[in-house]
Amino acid sequence: MNESLQKIVSPIKEYWTSRSIKQRIMMISSSVLIIIAAAVITFFMTRTTLVPLYSNLTPSETGSIKENLDGRGIESEIADGGTTIKVPDDLADTLKVELAAEGLPKSGSIDYSFFSQNAGIGTTENEFKVLKLDAMQTELANLIKGIDGITDAKVMINLPQTGIFVSDQTQEASASIVLNTKPGYQFEHNQIKALYQLVSKSVPNLPTDNIVIMNQNFEYFDLENNNNLTGSVYANQQGIKKEIERDVQRQVQNMLGTLMGQDKVVVSVTADIDFTQENREENLVTPVDKENMEGIAISAQKISETFTGENAQAGGPPQTETPADTADSQYLKGDTGTGNGDYEKVDDTINYEVNRIRKEIVESPYKIRDLGIQVMVEPPKANNENSLPQARVDDIENILSTIVRTSIDKDENTQLTDEDIKQKIAITVQPFNGKMALDNQADSSAVPWWLYAIGGAVIAVLGVLAFMWLRSRRKYVEEDEEVYEDLGQLPDIPDVNDDRETENSIRKKQLEKMAKEKPEEFAKLLRTWIADD
Secondary structure, rough: OOHHHHHHHHHHHHHHHHHEEEEEEEHHHHHHHHHHHHHHHHHHHOOOOOOEOOOOHHHHHHHHHHHHHHHHHHEEEEEHHHHHEEEEHHHHHHHHHHHHHHHOOOOOOOOHHHHHHHHOOOOOHHHHHHHHHHHHHHHHHHHHHHHOOOEOOOOOOEEEOOOOOOOOOOOOEEEEEEEHHHHOOOOOOHHHHHHHHHHHHHHHHHHHEEEEEEEOOOOOOOOOOOOOOOHHHHHHHHHHHHHHHHHHHHHOOOOOOOHHHHHEEEEEEEEEEEOOOOEEEEEEEEEEEEOOOOOOOEEEEEEEEEEEEOOOOOOOOOOOOOOOOOEEEEEEEOOOOOOOOEEEEEEEEEEOOEEEEEEEEEEEEEEEEEEEEEEEEEEOOOOHHHHOOHHHHHHHHHHHHHHHHOOOOOOOOOOOOOHHHOOOOOEEEOOOOOOOOOOOOOOOOOOOOOHHHHHHHHHHHHHHHHHHHHHHHHHHHHHHHHHHHHHOOOOOOOOOOOOOOOHHHHHHHHHHHHHHHHHHHHHHHHHHHHHHO
């Protein structure tokens, strides 16, 4: 046993003593690094990853689940101030199903299933009403929790007392709801309206006017209706104004971004919107022939009178049939004396028809009364403002002028001049010193990023150690070769076992060689030897 152990230890000891101090230090440090790297990798690969099993729990719910998991011997961890409980990743799905089968988490609230599990005849009427109200509040809160953007809900319902007599007027119920909404989530008008309708239809005799909904930040969610237009109309108008400004801004940004580069242009748009809706009726009378201001002649009458005789006196007013007709009566000749005389009367009557137009006009709102566009452009060379030629700035100004001219509502009384358009456009050419750097967030994966970093560092360390070991090995071989060279070349010493060559052995080898190479001459030589004998 000792001999076999000595055979193993002796080469190792001999190898270790033959190394230099530097080589020994390198071997020890590399061994320690390899052990540390293996320990780190083993630790992170075998470490249990905990994931949330339930979140947004109450302390009572967290305590009941923690007690159940400890009884099963399952590792768990409480986080987020007692509202979240974490379990191993590979057991999360199984535990959710098993705990749900056991009725966990228990919130302590009463729902409609309570009546089926605890039905009895010993419950009084008042106790039944309290349980029913609590169950109604719990069920309504559970319905609201399922809406996107809402994490939790608390509902308080006030039911009126039922009248004893039939003639008693039915009173209305009321409800107060506090929502725990997700940070930054914005509810739209149709979502708020649907929430009000859900609560109103879930409770008897509960109109929407008796419902108050707010979130954890004391922000009220008001229902927009026809009777309450104070805040809703303003919000709608501001929303439409922002939408119009955003559409124009996107149009200008895309156009100038294609021309200059998306990161070289910043656009801001301000608009003045006319929300007035006008309903009017117009009764217009216009001539058919606008140049001569005449209508269409539909009837004409011409009367001509002449008289010759004594004591004739021309006079009397001309007569017309209707005020709408045009009459031309005149005396061509006549005397006003008492002697002989004559006269002639010509009476022309023409009836004209004009255009009678009746218009009922309903003008839609949302007209753009004024529009301003502010553009900041960075030169191609940020530090050189002259790198952007003036012709390019003029092109941008022409583009913006066309957009402003075509966007503003046309009015017959006001016409936009080129000077007015220029006052609505502002173009600034300067470098952008406040560009925001976008953070590229990597997608989360099952294995943390730091584990990859540690693995890469370990691989790099192992590579460096392998390189250093090969380098030291090569250096050791070179040192051995130098030692052999220093010893010099050893003289050739003949082997003691080799026989010394004699004259007979030399002749014998010559005859064998001759027999192989020149058999005919060898045969002649044999015949000669035989003849001599």
